[in-house]
Structures are given as C-alpha cells and as structure tokens.
Amino acid sequence: MTLSMLLGEPRVITVGASVLGEALDQQAVPRAPVDWRPPLPGTPAALARVLADPRRERANALAVGRLLSARPRLVDVRPARDVLGLEPGTFFHAGPPVTWERASGPMRGALIGAMLFEGLADSPEEAERRLAAGDGITLDSCHHHRTVGPMAGVVSPSMWMLEVADAEHGGTAYCSLNEGLGKVLRYGAYGSEVVERLRWMGEVLGPVLQAALRRTGPLDLRSLIAQALQMGDELHNRNRAATSLLVRELAPAIVEAAPERAAEVLRFVNGNDHFFLNAGMAAAKVSADAARNVPGSSLVVAMARNGTEFGIQVSGLGDRWFTGPAGVPDGLYLGAYGPGDANPDIGDSTITETVGLGGFAMAAAPAIVRFVGGDVPDAIAATTSMYEITLAEHPAYQIPGLGFRGTPVGIDVTLVARTGLLPVVNTGIAGRVAGTGQVGAGLVTPPAEVFTAALQALTQA
Amino acid sequence: MSDLVEVRAGVYHDSVSLMRVSQALAARTDVEAALVAMATELNVDLARDLGFAVPAATGGDLLVAIRASGDEQLEQAAAELDRLLTAGSPGGGSRARDQLPRTTRSASRAWDATVALVSVPGEHAFVEACDAVEAGLSVMIFSDNVPVELEIVLKDRARDRGVLVMGPDCGTAVIGGAGLGFANVLRPGPVGVVAASGTGAQQVTSLLDLAGVGVSHLLGVGGRDLSAQVGGRSTKQALLALDEDPATELIVLVSKPPAPEVAAAVQEQSLAKPVVRALLGPGQDDLTTTVEKVLGALGVPVPEWPSWAAENPSVPGGPLRGLYSGGTLCTEAALIAGAGEFTDFGDDEYTRGRAHPMIDPALRLEALAAVESGAVLLDVVLGHGADPDPAASLAPAVAGACERGVAVVVALVGTEGDPQGLRSQAARLNEAGAAVFTSNAAAARHARLLIGAS
Numbered sequence: 001m002t003l004s005m006l007l008g009e010p011r012v013i014t015v016g017a018s019v020l021g022e023a024l025d026q027q028a029v030p031r032a033p034v035d036w037r038p039p040l041p042g043t044p045a046a047l048a049r050v051l052a053d054p055r056r057e058r059a060n061a062l063a064v065g066r067l068l069s070a071r072p073r074l075v076d077v078r079p080a081r082d083v084l085g086l087e088p089g090t091f092f093h094a095g096p097p098v099t100w101e102r103a104s105g106p107m108r109g110a111l112i113g114a115m116l117f118e119g120l121a122d123s124p125e126e127a128e129r130r131l132a133a134g135d136g137i138t139l140d141s142c143h144h145h146r147t148v149g150p151m152a153g154v155v156s157p158s159m160w161m162l163e164v165a166d167a168e169h170g171g172t173a174y175c176s177l178n179e180g181l182g183k184v185l186r187y188g189a190y191g192s193e194v195v196e197r198l199r200w201m202g203e204v205l206g207p208v209l210q211a212a213l214r215r216t217g218p219l220d221l222r223s224l225i226a227q228a229l230q231m232g233d234e235l236h237n238r239n240r241a242a243t244s245l246l247v248r249e250l251a252p253a254i255v256e257a258a259p260e261r262a263a264e265v266l267r268f269v270n271g272n273d274h275f276f277l278n279a280g281m282a283a284a285k286v287s288a289d290a291a292r293n294v295p296g297s298s299l300v301v302a303m304a305r306n307g308t309e310f311g312i313q314v315s316g317l318g319d320r321w322f323t324g325p326a327g328v329p330d331g332l333y334l335g336a337y338g339p340g341d342a343n344p345d346i347g348d349s350t351i352t353e354t355v356g357l358g359g360f361a362m363a364a365a366p367a368i369v370r371f372v373g374g375d376v377p378d379a380i381a382a383t384t385s386m387y388e389i390t391l392a393e394h395p396a397y398q399i400p401g402l403g404f405r406g407t408p409v410g411i412d413v414t415l416v417a418r419t420g421l422l423p424v425v426n427t428g429i430a431g432r433v434a435g436t437g438q439v440g441a442g443l444v445t446p447p448a449e450v451f452t453a454a455l456q457a458l459t460q461a
Numbered sequence: 462m463s464d465l466v467e468v469r470a471g472v473y474h475d476s477v478s479l480m481r482v483s484q485a486l487a488a489r490t491d492v493e494a495a496l497v498a499m500a501t502e503l504n505v506d507l508a509r510d511l512g513f514a515v516p517a518a519t520g521g522d523l524l525v526a527i528r529a530s531g532d533e534q535l536e537q538a539a540a541e542l543d544r545l546l547t548a549g550s551p552g553g554g555s556r557a558r559d560q561l562p563r564t565t566r567s568a569s570r571a572w573d574a575t576v577a578l579v580s581v582p583g584e585h586a587f588v589e590a591c592d593a594v595e596a597g598l599s600v601m602i603f604s605d606n607v608p609v610e611l612e613i614v615l616k617d618r619a620r621d622r623g624v625l626v627m628g629p630d631c632g633t634a635v636i637g638g639a640g641l642g643f644a645n646v647l648r649p650g651p652v653g654v655v656a657a658s659g660t661g662a663q664q665v666t667s668l669l670d671l672a673g674v675g676v677s678h679l680l681g682v683g684g685r686d687l688s689a690q691v692g693g694r695s696t697k698q699a700l701l702a703l704d705e706d707p708a709t710e711l712i713v714l715v716s717k718p719p720a721p722e723v724a725a726a727v728q729e730q731s732l733a734k735p736v737v738r739a740l741l742g743p744g745q746d747d748l749t750t751t752v753e754k755v756l757g758a759l760g761v762p763v764p765e766w767p768s769w770a771a772e773n774p775s776v777p778g779g780p781l782r783g784l785y786s787g788g789t790l791c792t793e794a795a796l797i798a799g800a801g802e803f804t805d806f807g808d809d810e811y812t813r814g815r816a817h818p819m820i821d822p823a824l825r826l827e828a829l830a831a832v833e834s835g836a837v838l839l840d841v842v843l844g845h846g847a848d849p850d851p852a853a854s855l856a857p858a859v860a861g862a863c864e865r866g867v868a869v870v871v872a873l874v875g876t877e878g879d880p881q882g883l884r885s886q887a888a889r890l891n892e893a894g895a896a897v898f899t900s901n902a903a904a905a906r907h908a909r910l911l912i913g914a915s
Binding site: 003004006013015026035419421 | 560585
C-alpha cells in the first residue's frame with residue numbers, strides 16, 4: 001500500500017498538548033492547531049460510542065445529502081381542513097406537544113383566538129373555559145402533521161395553508177399564511193381585529209393566492225431563497241427581499257386572477273416584510289423531512305419551541321422529541337416593553353436554523369444585526385461558529401460576504417456535544433401575557449440538555 | 462501566609478501548559494506553593510496534600526491553588542497567573558481564538574493536511590482520531606488510556622481508507638524528517654522503522670544516528686498493536702507502506718515481544734525489503750545489539766557508543782532502583798540488570814491528569830530523592846517535545862543522591878542534533894556524579910556490575 005502521508009511535505013493538524021505543537025513549530029513544520037476543549041459534561045463515553053457506530057458516517061452523508069438536494073416548490077394554497085383533514089375542535093400548535101395546563105400565555109392566547117375564529121366560543125372567557133376543560137378539544141404538534149407554524153403556530157381548520165412540495169424527494173409540507181406584525185394570533189393576541197384579519201385571510205387572501213398560483217404554476221422556492229440570501233435576508237428575522245421577490249413573481253397573476261381584489265391583496269402582502277417567512281418555513285420543513293428516519297444518523301431534523309419547552313428531533317431517532325425548558329430571548333424590545341414582558345422562546349420558525357438559514361446565515365444579513373442586538377463582526381462570528389457544528393455547506397444557499405461560501409447546514413448532535421457550541425437562533429419575542437402580541441426580537445440559545453439527551457439516545461438506537 | 466484556592470468551572474488548558482504555569486508561579490520568590498491544574502482526583506489530592514482547602518470540583522474544571530507570603534504577593538501572583546493563562550491559549554485569546562477550528566474535523570476541512578497529531582486526554586482521543594481518518598488523514602495518537610475496542614474500530618476504518626493509525630499511546634514518529642511527539646533529530650537515510658514502542662524506537666534510531674546512519678520514516682503503531690486483540694493491524698500496514706517507500710532500503714521492527722500468533726501473521730507478509738526485528742524479551746537481542754546487526758547489514762562499522770564514566774561507588778548487594786520514563790527502556794534495563802525494583806513513570810497510572818515524565822520530571826525527582834542507598838538507574842530522553850533542559854532539574858538531584866552514597870547511572874537517549882545538546886546534557890549529569898551511557902543496555906550492564914550481580 002502507498003501512504004500518501006509519506007509522499008509530500010508533512011502538514012500536521014495538532015489537537016491537544018501545546019508542547020507537541022510547539023515542537024513542530026521549532027522544526028518549521030506547517031501545522032494547523034485545533035482549539036480543543038472538553039466536550040459537554042457527561043458526554044465522552046456516549047460520543048465515543050456514537051462515533052464508533054459503523055452506520056453513522058454514511059447515514060449522516062445520506063441524511064444531509066437529502067436535505068441539501070431538496071427542491072421545495074410552492075404548489076398550492078388550500079384550507080387546512082382540506083389538506084390536513086383538520087376537524088373542528090382540533091388545533092395544531094408549534095413545538096413539541098403541550099397541554100393547555102402547561103401552555104404559556106401566548107400559546108393560550110392563540111388557542112383562544114382560534115376558538116373564536118372557528119366559532120367554537122363566543123367570548124375569550126368561554127373559549128378559555130372550554131380549552132381548560134378539554135371538552136371536544138384536541139391539541140397536537142404541527143410537526144406531527146408535516147406542518148410548521150411561526151410563534152404559537154396555531155392551525156385551525158379554516159386557516160389557509162401554503163403547500164410546498166419537494167420536487168426531488170416527493171415530500172409535502174404546510175404552513176399557514178403570515179398575518180403581519182404587532183397584534184396577531186401567532187404572538188398570542190386574540191382581539192377582534194385579530195379574528196377579523198383571519199376571516200379576511202380565509203375569505204380573500206387564501207383564495208386569491210390559490211387562483212394566482214394556479215395560473216403561474218409551482219414557484220421555485222430554492223432559487224428564490226438563494227436570491228434573497230444574496231439580497232440581505234437570513235430568512236428568519238429578515239424576509240424583506242424574499243417577500244419582494246415573491247410579490248414580483250405573483251403580482252401579474254394576482255391581478256389577472258382577481259382584478260377587483262388584487263389591490264387589497266397586494267397591499268397586504270407588500271405591507272408585511274415577513275410574508276415570505278411562512279413559505280420559507282414550509283420549504284425548510286419539507287427539506288428537513290427529507291432527511292428523517294435514516295438509521296444511525298445524528299442529524300437534527302427539527303428544532304421547535306412551544307413557549308414552554310424547546311425540543312429537537314434527530315434523523316436516526318424517529319419522531320422522538322428531546323426537550324428542555326425554553327429560554328428567554330436576549331434582544332431589543334418594542335416601545336415600553338422590556339425583558340420582564342417576554343415569554344420564553346416559542347415557535348416552529350427554528351426550522352429555518354435547522355436547514356442552515358436564520359441565525360446560521362446571520363452573516364448574509366448585516367442590515368438586521370443591530371435589531372437582534374449585535375454588530376456585523378458578531379454576525380460573521382455567529383455564522384462562522386455554526387460551521388463547527390454542521391455537516392455540510394449548502395451548494396445553492398450562499399453568503400456573498402463570506403466569499404459566497406455555502407451556508408452551514410445540518411446540525412450534528414455529536415458536534416454540538418463536542419464543541420459545546422449551541423445553535424444560534426434568531427427569533428421574535430412574544431409577550432408573556434395572553435393577548436399581548438409581539439414585544440421584541442432577538443437571539444436565543446437552546447438548552448444544551450436536549451442535545452446531550454439525544455446523544456445518549458443515539459447510543460441505544 | 463495567604464492562600465488562594467479557586468475552581469474555575471469549565472475552563473480548560475492542557476496539562477503541559479498548566480505544568481509550565483505552575484512552575485512559573487512556584488519560581489516566584491514570594492510564592493510558597495502553586496498548583497494550577499485540571500481538577501482531576503489526582504490533582505485535587507495533590508492540592509490537599511499541600512494543605513489547600515479545595516472545594517468540590519470535577520475533572521472539567523480548572524483548579525487554582527497558590528500560597529504566597531502575604532496578601533499583596535498573592536495578588537501579584539494571581540495577576541501573573543491570568544497573564545500566563547491568556548498567553549498560553551492558542552491565538553492569544555479573544556476573536557483570534559474564536560476563529561480557530563474546534564475539532565479535527567473542522568481543521569481538516571479548512572486546511573490541506575497530510576497527518577493529524579492527537580494528544581487530548583485519552584477518553585476524548587478516539588473522537589478526534591475518527592475525524593482524521595474520516596477526512597482521509599493518517600493520524601498519530603499520542604494519548605494513552607484509549608480502550609482497545611475503539612483502537613480496533615479505528616484501525617479497521619483506517620485500513621479501509623488507506624491511511625495509518627499510529628497509536629494510541631504512540632510516543633514518537635518521524636515522517637519525512639518531521640518529528641511528531643517525542644522525536645530525536647535524525648539525519649535522513651535508508652532505514653525505515655516500525656515501532657510498537659516509542660522509547661525503544663528512540664534508542665534504536667538515536668544509536669543509528671550516532672553511527673552515521675539515517676532514517677527515512679519512523680512509523681509508530683502503539684504499544685498494543687502486536688497484542689492478540691489488535692493483531693498487528695497497523696504494523697502490517699506500516700510494513701507494507703515502508704516496503705513501497707522509495708527512500709527506505711531496510712526496515713527495522715521494534716516491539717516488546719508480540720503475541721506469537723500475531724508475530725507469525727506479521728512474519729508471513731511478503732516484503733521485498735529486508736526486515737530486522739528487535740523484539741525485546743528474555744532470550745532476545747537487546748536494542749543496542751539489534752542496532753549493531755542493522756549496521757552490519759548495511760556494511761557500516763559499529764562505533765564505540767559514547768559514554769561518560771564516573772567514580773561510582775561500588776554498592777554490592779544493591780538495592781538497585783530503576784526510575785524510567787520510557788517503558789521499553791525500563792523493560793530492557795530490568796532484563797539486563799536481572800535484579801532490582803524498576804518503575805516506568807510513563808505508564809498510564811502515572812500520567813492520568815498529568816504530563817508524561819519526559820516533560821514533567823516531578824514524580825521521578827521525588828522518587829530519586831527518596832533513594833538512600835545502593836544504585837539508581839534512570840533514563841533521560843532528549844529530542845523535540847521532551848523537557849528542554851532535563852539536566853537543570855536532574856543534575857542537582859543526582860548530585861544529592863551521590864552525596865548520600867548512591868551510585869547513579871544514566872541512560873541518555875539522544876542525538877548530536879537534538880535541541881538540548883547531547884554532549885552538554887551528558888557533561889552536566891556526569892559532573893553531578895552520574896555515569897552516563899548512550900546505550901541503555903550498556904548503562905544497565907554497568908549498574909549490574911555496581912551491585913555485584915552476576
């Protein structure tokens with residue numbers, strides 16, 4: 001056998017005792033030092049076990065390869081009752097499964113609003129009573145139904161859903177339509193303006209978008225996201241470029257499909273910089289789902305919060321959730337709100353980070369770094385550090401400011417445990433009291449124990 | 462007296478850097494005692510033995526224990542500590558450090574390497590080595606305390622990818638002139654070495670160098686490679702690689718006695734080049750004799766191996782105490798001396814949570830100071846990675862032992878090119894009263910004579 005090591009000039013990666021690295025420096029041998037530190041407490045034995053798993057390397061290559069090759073396309077807009085078979089009284093919500101008793105303020109607020117919207121209660125008090133009694137009410141996680149929802153993420157039968165299909169692997173994923181900012185259901189507000197807006201979305205926005213999309217045909221979200229990244233979006237807290245591109249794609253068809261409603265629909269979409277977020281989330285969900293259920297893979301396929309807990313799911317561990325207490329985001333607050341008004345982290349929008357967007361792509365979005373409480377070098381450092389815990393770089397999603405380097409994609413549980421680096425998440429902040437709405441935006445850190453618990457489970461899988 | 466005792470949770474520095482920091486602090490005139498180390502059980506016990514009140518801590522925390530003559534002196538020592546710790550961290554701290562890769566995997570993606578050198582604590586070594594193998598790199602694992610089943614997993618993976626795992630517990634390698642780990646400065650030449658024994662290989666290659674014969678590559682395979690369990694996985698690969706290597710004309714295999722069925726399997730490999738086996742054990746040639754055979758095969762005359770005689774007292778009946786840093790040198794010396802109590806301070810049980818005795822002389826100096834009579838035989842290994850000036854701490858301890866009437870014999874393993882200076886180290890140890898030999902076998906024979914064993 002030929003050992004390539006013996007052929008050329010030695011170039012050495014050193015990890016460990018600095019004296020051995022210095023000995024190479026004294027010999028003028030080129031070397032790259034690793035800034036090694038011990039892994040998260042309690043993980044060394046599990047790390048060795050999981051890395052020794054003969055399936056792992058190929059499983060991760062397969063799983064992340066599926067994630068990277070997904071080709072999400074927006075194919076339709078339809079009511080949840082049709083596409084998800086939702087019955088009256090059944091609600092999906094963000095994050096891992098949660099009960100009414102354990103639900104936070106904004107989650108309860110959104111469920112109350114959804115009860116009012118569906119006509120299952122005449123007043124917030126009655127809605128609350130019925131939800132608390134559980135009488136005829138079923139709650140389930142969006143993620144269990146190929147669905148994601150921002151913030152509270154509550155989905156009820158009459159809401160219209162974006163339908164995104166993966167042209168590569170054949171999967172489908174859904175997300176509701178974005179209501180805009182401020183007093184909105186997803187942030188836990190349920191006042192009359194909230195319910196009225198939802199009605200209009202169901203009666204006008206949904207059907208018009210459906211008609212328009214049926215004229216244009218499927219819309220390539222992979223290419224749209226790639227362009228938006230190069231226009232300063234990170235696709236979680238900044239969707240301005242992506243929303244503009246979406247409007248540009250759809251506007252002529254909207255005018256043709258519904259001339260008398262086109263102006264109000266376009267005005268609504270154009271007035272909401274986050275309109276694209278929900279389409280991006282469905283695209284992320286369908287891509288992450290393509291990577292599910294690969295035995296032996298330590299790839300994270302979902303990160304989601306229900307306002308009480310932060311949960312992850314891992315490709316090689318099926319639909320099992322690993323949860324820990326949701327943290328309170330650190331960021332900037334609107335108006336007179338402050339940290340005391342903030343609810344713990346909530347929403348399925350971390351599906352963007354799961355596929356390497358959002359906080360992972362911060363370096364692409366210098367325009368919003370101050371909004372989430374940092375400066376441009378912080379944003380570059382955030383993205384750079386995420387390459388340490390991810391399996392791949394995206395071939396299509398690139399960051400101009402990093403020399404068009406692909407975004408860091410595919411969180412590996414073992415790399416999180418080894419480096420102690422937790423995923424960087426950009427997020428909105430909901431008010432803790434039901435009915436408040438949004439109070440700010442910022443950065444949040446997932447609880448480390450969800451990754452160490454998943455790692456332990458991988459030793460048994 | 463003022464004490465500072467601190468446990469810094471989750472702060473990590475490697476044991477060698479911390480040993481240097483401890484030494485620098487202890488060297489301050491107003492500092493009575495200083496121990497800065499990871500809070501392993503061993504180190505916490507050491508601090509408690511020094512009289513420090515150490516709170517609960519885990520091996521992942523940094524333990525700081527300083528005793529100074531007064532509060533002000535303690536404060537100055539603490540400030541110096543922080544300066545030393547920052548200076549010692551890769552990149553000097555802050556943003557530069559943030560951008561260094563955090564895993565071998567990440568480093569291998571960012572930089573075009575040919576080999577990785579892993580020396581993290583043993584329980585973490587497999588993971589980093591896995592990264593290297595998966596990136597298509599050969600890897601040297603200096604770390605010890607790696608479970609044998611993981612060694613086997615790693616070596617099988619490496620074979621499938623055509624790369625070599627050197628180790629675990631591989632102390633030395635020389636790849637195309639670059640010394641990895643503990644490595645003597647060797648001239649380039651025709652001899653390729655496969656070594657399941659680090660210090661054994663250092664003895665062989667140092668003597669070859671003293672005879673004017675150079676080395677193409679020295680491939681360590683780890684002390685367990687030729688055991689029945691590991692089955693010579695890396696040895697077979699390394700032999701094949703050197704057989705293909707155009708710079709190598711003759712191969713030397715250095716090992717403790719292998720498992721018989723493994724020895725047979727290794728022997729069955731058909732190689733085009735001659736192989737000289739140095740398999741240390743009862744009834745086998747010692748390392749010096751093997752080197753002399755290699756020289757014979759190459760047609761090079763055997764020189765007189767340098768030595769520096771001393772007025773050692775004759776100590777009939779001993780006792781003989783062997784204080785070694787190299788395991789194979791220790792075994793060889795014990796076999797030749799035929800009597801005495803020998804300790805290998807490089808063994809796993811002495812290196813958990815602290816640096817190898819070739820870097821950190823403390824435990825061995827302590828043992829030397831405790832010898833009251835008879836003879837002491839010890840090794841001093843020079844080269845890159847080893848103590849930059851072993852005579853500095855050892856010569857005074859040798860002189861002290863000689864004053865107590867102890868006969869001191871040193872096996873000095875090194876070459877003329879080594880940074881410590883072979884001749885100056887020998888001279889200082891010799892002036893302190895030790896008889897010094899560049900051949901460990903010769904040193905052991907001399908010790909045997911002194912205690913009058915036949």
